Amino acid sequence: MIVLNGSPRDGTPSLGVLLDELGLGSDARGVAVAVDGEVVPRSEWDRWALVDGARVEVVDAIQGG
Amino acid sequence: MIVLNGSPRDGTPSLGVLLDELGLGSDARGVAVAVDGEVVPRSEWDRWALVDGARVEVVDAIQGG
Amino acid sequence: MIVLNGSPRDGTPSLGVLLDELGLGSDARGVAVAVDGEVVPRSEWDRWALVDGARVEVVDAIQGG
Amino acid sequence: MIVLNGSPRDGTPSLGVLLDELGLGSDARGVAVAVDGEVVPRSEWDRWALVDGARVEVVDAIQGG
């Protein structure tokens, strides 16, 4: 199980697989990822492993301030 | 007919009679009288004659500004 | 004697002569004339007579607020 | 040598002796003492030893703020 943007989710995919499912390649602009409070550099998205219970935050650009 | 404070009123009493009816003697404090746009001195209230159609204004002290 | 712009001046010329001396023709722009508190229309400058003691004011355009 | 309120001073008296010279007993109101950046409680004034080179600050109440 992992927690993606606050919602529990079965399975423990790799980060690359997870982002693929979200349609996000490493060239996705305005997107960033943190796992368990640590920012994952874009260059490492593909090879970043997720442990069971990992809290994954995937953020996108929105209008703001 | 006279007009007392904007309201027509039958008859043409003298001012003294009119004020008597209103319970106002010449010692009535805070009260003043104008007839046809002219102020009637308190000392002349008793002997002031009203003509037919006279506009009589009788005013009293109120709270104000 | 006349008084031109506050200064006494010998003689009693006609207004036309006076303005000529000042180099002002009836086409002088920004200029106006008053004699004894009356504005003299530009069209009458030539034929306007001055009486002895006349107060003549000749004004010109200046910078102003 | 000690430094009293910024001024060098020969000798290395005890704090009690120094304060005596300044006319300050332990009941001196509005007065406090720091030695080398440490506040010396009033109750220890008498027995506080000064080392050579000690920086002594003796302060008094003034009008302020």
Next chain:
Amino acid sequence: MPSREAEPRLAGLEIAGRRLASRLLLGTGGFQSFELLAAAIGASGTAVVTVALRRIDPAGRGSLIGVLDAAGVDVLPNTAGCHTARDAVLTARLAREAFATDWIKLEVIGDERTLLPDAVELLAAAEELVDDGFVVLPYTNDDPILARRLEDVGCAAVMPLGSPIGSGMGICNPYNITLICDRAGVPVILDAGIGTASDAALAIELGCDGVLCASAISRARDPAAMARAVALGVEAGELARAAGRIERRSHAVASTPEKGRPVL
């Protein structure tokens, strides 16, 4: 503290040779009951209150005059609601008959919405009433030129507004009030706009000789408490002006000397 006796200017306000015990004048409009009015008069310490004239209610006359008599205050009738010099002059004459006083608070307003005075009609009415022997206290705007002209025609005081009647906005243009005060030869009484005690204090500090206050007191939640508050504000302003305030500076000035600071 200097005794107030030693400072004649603190002894009160003098208008047309009559010394008033308080710099605060009270408007009687807006009080919900005579009890509240009487309490506010007492709390304010005022010596003069305004009243108005309206068509008599035949069903039953109030005892307003009785309340004011009991309070020991003088009555200053106004011409509230008048739009023309003629109306105001007639109303003033009615007031003279009604209250046996030649003092009049002259109001000639320009419209119902702003209740702002009409300069031209006001000045005309003032001149006529002065000629007729009245002691005229005109409610005016904050125009220094009009204030001086009102003084020039013989008004016994000038009563500029801080802001519109009943608005509680305080003093919108302190600069103009200062100009009026600096040049006045008669008492200046801030009339209209006061919302709270600090406004009254400020008015006096700017140079006003008195304050007339109605709605701020009569429509406050607790009128008597506000009456006392405004009275204290007036007194505070008076003392402060006499005490000679520090100048405004755009930089800080230490209140504790730097010299002698220990090195800890």
Next chain:
Amino acid sequence: MPSREAEPRLAGLEIAGRRLASRLLLGTGGFQSFELLAAAIGASGTAVVTVALRRIDPAGRGSLIGVLDAAGVDVLPNTAGCHTARDAVLTARLAREAFATDWIKLEVIGDERTLLPDAVELLAAAEELVDDGFVVLPYTNDDPILARRLEDVGCAAVMPLGSPIGSGMGICNPYNITLICDRAGVPVILDAGIGTASDAALAIELGCDGVLCASAISRARDPAAMARAVALGVEAGELARAAGRIERRSHAVASTPEKGRPVL
């Protein structure tokens, strides 16, 4: 008039469980003589005055403490002139020894020119002093967030400025002062910037629980008169706030009814 006894909130200011007889605190800096200081204390009615600590003058100690004792006021030492939390903490400890009090008016300034407080050092010093058992009254800027954080670390009051020390500019940002007051769980004392009595009244009307005033009084032409003026201003503001002022309106509200106006 409602009696003040009936309104407990009017009975004075309470800080750290200690009730002060007056909402006005007086700074002692800037008085030209002890006589003027004593007169101002008397005229102000204050119960608490600030003092500072500086290197002793061996040539002759003043009798400041004697004057304050005679006046019957408590001493609130300050840390004026300190630029760092460390300096301020040490100075507070000196003050505790000097005056046998754990109350401290905490000042940690950012520079000499503005004498504005340094938020970070101030908060650090406040936290350390609270932990050390002090009753901390911090001189702070008008930032509502910092005020709340000072309260959160245990300060017994917060003392926001109206404008820089000694400037007499009054309250530059009443909005911020209102925000601070609305949310404070400890007393708010307006410190610095007061120029005259109306400023003090306004501070209380905005919601402050007290006012600390130094230069406005000590450097006035007549300090004792200004002390009394500011004290009255505080009292006026207090009563006015309790009385429930009218709302500000952008239009006029007649204080005399239109109804019944005679047709003349």
Next chain:
Amino acid sequence: MPSREAEPRLAGLEIAGRRLASRLLLGTGGFQSFELLAAAIGASGTAVVTVALRRIDPAGRGSLIGVLDAAGVDVLPNTAGCHTARDAVLTARLAREAFATDWIKLEVIGDERTLLPDAVELLAAAEELVDDGFVVLPYTNDDPILARRLEDVGCAAVMPLGSPIGSGMGICNPYNITLICDRAGVPVILDAGIGTASDAALAIELGCDGVLCASAISRARDPAAMARAVALGVEAGELARAAGRIERRSHAVASTPEKGRPVL
């Protein structure tokens, strides 16, 4: 962006049926040279400049008119310095002869020190000049009642002051200016008091139709640059007013949504 053509009200100011290319009117007083004046006219984009009349200098007439002709601007003569209606009316008639225009900027001042208008004389002069066929643009104070009366007697515009001539204090009482604008049926041109570009922008935002500016430009260190600045300020204010500003709120409104904030 909406095109300005689509918004007729942005197309300029219309007075007495004459459309002006710019909402900015320029006073010519105070420029140190004709070159600086010409440069400022150019930079301002104004279509109308004021001039005055004074006794002719026989030693040599200036070429002011030539400069203004070359700049392609119309002349608006004023009656500056007049204290009475009579003086002002005569001066207006002189101006009509001098400049072959029936437009007049009517000034009737109450004293030399404040240069504030005299309400009574001003209104009398305005009425007489309107009857005499003039297009009257009166320099008036910020009294909404007087402004309406000037309109009622037929003035083609009203020109209230923001603050005294040459003071640069900006708009002392924005409330009154708003009242004037809200109720005016003729153009309102803010005259006097402008100190800088933001003052001009504010005037238009408050509802003024134009701004007349003299000293702020002519006495600036770089008059042409200030002319351009004020012109841009006017344009900015015009667009801002048409754009429909947000309301003032006494609380914050987030510009970034809270929803979806990651938990890091």
Next chain:
Amino acid sequence: MPSREAEPRLAGLEIAGRRLASRLLLGTGGFQSFELLAAAIGASGTAVVTVALRRIDPAGRGSLIGVLDAAGVDVLPNTAGCHTARDAVLTARLAREAFATDWIKLEVIGDERTLLPDAVELLAAAEELVDDGFVVLPYTNDDPILARRLEDVGCAAVMPLGSPIGSGMGICNPYNITLICDRAGVPVILDAGIGTASDAALAIELGCDGVLCASAISRARDPAAMARAVALGVEAGELARAAGRIERRSHAVASTPEKGRPVL
């Protein structure tokens, strides 16, 4: 008119060695559509717009980045909504990954209601981010001391507020903004509180180097028109400051000479 080329300071704003084509920065929050946003960007002439980061919406990603690319503006990510230094630092790092920029508009707020910055957390975050190589533009309050400390830890600019975010109250304390500008060694950008064009002009006149504006534009009735208005206001303020405004005077200064007035 002096050419703008001749005045390098008019050529735009430079932050961390990067020259921006406009002194106006635009916040993208609050626009009702991308079309309105794009129009406002165009009308504003801005070179830099802010964006935020929130949890991705899997249902469909917007094309915000595409819109900004098409508009040719750079992105300045913010840390809006963060309450602690830790949160803000992490958010800044996310932003660096998301937008491939090391510029960050640093926001660390003290509470949701006022959205005012928390001085202590802000300074801690700024220091950490500077050390981490970021170009830090902190949204700060109007405290001059905090502004200087932010500069001292290496911030590339300081962004004091005029009033709370989205309030439209303008600049509540111009005095503090002036103090900040007078002493800053890095650009000062007025951030938050702007309500209309004159506020922006005033900010620049007070000495600010730029203005960041979001709600005033995005929530105006016509955002693009307001964008243009604010841009003109900024330009007007810039020219006015360079032109050297007249001093404020408390008395009038005639713009027409008295000398030579005819006697009529």
